[in-house]
Structures are given as structure tokens and as C-alpha cells.
Amino acid sequence: MLALRLPDDIEQRLDRLAKATGRTKSFYAREAILEHLDDLEDLYLAEQRLTDIRAGRTQTVPLEDVMKRYGLED
Structure with missing residues (x-):
């Protein structure tokens, strides 16, 4: 179960959409x-990796090395 508080204007837009389409606000x-959940998870992971790189906890690998390692060279 999830309860959300939305700004009034967003709530009104959601309500209009639901009424116009016969779907529920919960559906939308x-x-x-x-x-958007996948995008948010990817963004969080990327931010964490960048923080780790900047702090020296993780090192980068040049693209050329990755290509060579997996036989993707031209």
C-alpha cells in the first residue's frame, strides 16, 4: 500500500485524466x-559509481581495454 500527497494542480490533472478515460487515479x-523506476534506479547507481570513482574506491577501465577484452575490436 502506498499513499501519496500530490500538489493540488497535479491532483486535479490526474483526476481529470482518470475521469476522461474511465481509469482510476491509482492506475495512472x-x-x-x-x-520511471528503472531510470531512477539507473541514475542512483550512476551517481554512486561517480562518487566511488571520485573518492578513489573504484577505478575506471578505458573503453579500448574493454573492447579488446571482449573481442569487439575493429
Whole structure:
């Protein structure tokens, strides 16, 4: 179960969309979350990796080395 507080203007837009389409507001909230969750997780992971690189906890590998390692050279 999830409860959300939305700004009034967003709540009104969501309500209008739900009424116009015969779907529930919960349906559209769920769709929005599912659509963007992967992107948010990827962004968080990228930010963590960048923090680790800057702090010296992780090292980078040149693209040329990766290509060579996996036989993807031209």
C-alpha cells in the first residue's frame, strides 16, 4: 500500500485524466512509477559509481581495454 500527497494542480490533472478515460487515479500513478523506476534506479547507481570513482574506491577501465577484452575490436 502506498499513499501519496500530490500538489493540488497535479491532483486535479490526474483526476481529470482518470475521469476522461474511465481509469482510476491509482492506475495512472502506478503506470507513472513503473515507467520511471528503472531510470531512477539507473541514475542512483550512476551517481554512486561517480562518487566511488571520485573518492578513489573504484577505478575506471578505458573503453579500448574493454573492447579488446571482449573481442569487439575493429
